[in-house]
Amino acid sequence: MLPDTIEIVPLEGGVRAEITVPGSKSITNRALILAALADGRTILHGALWSEDTQAMVDCLQRLGFDVEVGIDPEESSDRTIAVQGLGGKIPSAGSANEPLDLFVGNAGTAARFLSAFVCLGQGTYRLHGVKRMHERPQAALFQALRELGYQVDSPNNKLPVIIHGTGPKKGTCSVSIGESSQFASALLLCAGKGRWSVKIVGENTEESPYVVMTSRLVESFPQHGSEFHIEPDASSGSYFWAAGKILSPDAKNPTVSVKEWPTSGWQIDAEFSKCLDLPETISREGQLGDSIMTGIVMAPLTSTHPVRFTDLGRLRVQECERVHALRTELARCGAKAIETGDTLEVFPGTLHGAEIETYNDHRMAMCFAILGLKVSGIKIKNPACVKKTFPDFFQKLAAPAPHGLGVTILHGRTHKPLNGEELFAD
Numbered sequence: 001m002l003p004d005t006i007e008i009v010p011l012e013g014g015v016r017a018e019i020t021v022p023g024s025k026s027i028t029n030r031a032l033i034l035a036a037l038a039d040g041r042t043i044l045h046g047a048l049w050s051e052d053t054q055a056m057v058d059c060l061q062r063l064g065f066d067v068e069v070g071i072d073p074e075e076s077s078d079r080t081i082a083v084q085g086l087g088g089k090i091p092s093a094g095s096a097n098e099p100l101d102l103f104v105g106n107a108g109t110a111a112r113f114l115s116a117f118v119c120l121g122q123g124t125y126r127l128h129g130v131k132r133m134h135e136r137p138q139a140a141l142f143q144a145l146r147e148l149g150y151q152v153d154s155p156n157n158k159l160p161v162i163i164h165g166t167g168p169k170k171g172t173c174s175v176s177i178g179e180s181s182q183f184a185s186a187l188l189l190c191a192g193k194g195r196w197s198v199k200i201v202g203e204n205t206e207e208s209p210y211v212v213m214t215s216r217l218v219e220s221f222p223q224h225g226s227e228f229h230i231e232p233d234a235s236s237g238s239y240f241w242a243a244g245k246i247l248s249p250d251a252k253n254p255t256v257s258v259k260e261w262p263t264s265g266w267q268i269d270a271e272f273s274k275c276l277d278l279p280e281t282i283s284r285e286g287q288l289g290d291s292i293m294t295g296i297v298m299a300p301l302t303s304t305h306p307v308r309f310t311d312l313g314r315l316r317v318q319e320c321e322r323v324h325a326l327r328t329e330l331a332r333c334g335a336k337a338i339e340t341g342d343t344l345e346v347f348p349g350t351l352h353g354a355e356i357e358t359y360n361d362h363r364m365a366m367c368f369a370i371l372g373l374k375v376s377g378i379k380i381k382n383p384a385c386v387k388k389t390f391p392d393f394f395q396k397l398a399a400p401a402p403h404g405l406g407v408t409i410l411h412g413r414t415h416k417p418l419n420g421e422e423l424f425a426d
């Protein structure tokens with residue numbers, strides 16, 4: 001178990017490493033839904049096993065699906081997950097008096113995808129999560145489900161919610177993805193079995209990267225049970241590309257790379273390895289996904305010019321108010337970042353150590369830990385929050401090269417180095 005606070009000891013000199021990162025969260029949670037909707041047994045290889053995917057697996061099991069989880073022989077932190085799909089049927093449901101309870105934690109994907117999925121059941125479901133998940137938006141998705149004819153009861157249009165599943169229902173709905181693209185993905189994953197026609201409204205809907213990922217997965221996912229391989233998580237990989245860049249900014253070729261870097265084109269964050277020399281402007285809408293946070297935090301150290309990170313609106317309603325969190329914690333380390341509307345402009349500069357507030361946001365913890373490879377005195381509060389998507393992140397940092405970066409990580413209070421087991425966030 002990780003302590004309350006840890007300190008990252010900077011690495012003297014460079015490092016050469018090739019890191020394995022766990023399976024993609026976005027693909028794992030989509031594949032679990034699609035496998036449950038398929039006809040027959042699907043075996044998912046390389047699935048991420050973290051808080052967000054465990055939430056999805058737990059919910060599917062509570063819904064009556066046979067889901068078996070086994071160790072992945074190739075990467076011990078990943079799992080092989082076998083799902084017995086039922087062709088669109090959902091076996092279990094509750095009643096109006098006693099809805100079936102589904103806990104989604106702080107997994108946006110589970111909260112949104114399962115809201116649409118349970119409409120295909122026959123009975124009543126109650127979805128709830130952690131406090132932050134109850135603050136995160138759901139309104140446009142609930143509105144679309146109501147348009148399709150389902151009863152969705154939530155006085156403030158957030159979680160907790162009671163949803164009355166009445167099975168497939170041919171119909172049309174429109175959904176705005178202004179607050180989260182996951183609303184459209186949720187509907188598209190279930191649209192085939194539900195017989196829903198979904199119109200997506202908002203800017204650049206055709207190119208919204210996570211919606212495109214959903215469409216491609218829906219098209220290519222085996223319908224009648226088969227094997228499906230989940231590629232590594234590019235957002236998780238971004239921390240290691242950034243580490244190489246921070247440690248050897250002038251190196252011609254990256255000194256740290258990520259094994260089996262995805263080439264499918266499904267994950268927008270696979271672009272991260274091509275943006276290590278940050279351009280003057282980067283948009284969260286079409287250029288990078290979650291890894292834009294990695295770019296924002298590395299910019300003061302690796303860029304020779306100011307960088308404008310644009311279209312950050314959705315980040316305000318994720319694990320925390322991320323625009324505010326990034327600006328505040330960068331300032332704490334001495335970096336200059338100016339917020340104008342949904343744009344953050346980050347300036348090159350010299351940084352100093354600080355105790356970083358992570359706001360229970362895994363990506364805040366991982367981005368700022370990488371800064372600590374160069375800046376001395378970076379302490380990370382609540383490092384265990386990485387368990388949302390990357391439980392062995394700190395183990396990968398600490399493992400000797402070439403499989404890890406060989407970083408020393410200290411207990412925040414005793415200053416003793418932590419060993420392998422102590423660095424796992426469960």
Ligand SMILES: O=C(O)C1=C[C@@H](OP(=O)(O)O)[C@@H](O)[C@H](O)C1
Nearest residue numbers: 026179180181182185210290314
């Ligand atoms: O569909 C997905 O898998 C995701 C979509 C994105 O959310 P928003 O569309 O809410 O920005 C992203 O931030 C999240 O980590 C994963």
Ligand SMILES: C=C(OP(=O)(O)O)C(=O)O
Nearest residue numbers: 106107108109290318319
């Ligand atoms: C925003 C994120 O997660 P989600 O919306 O899936 O909870 C994330 O992983 O950065």
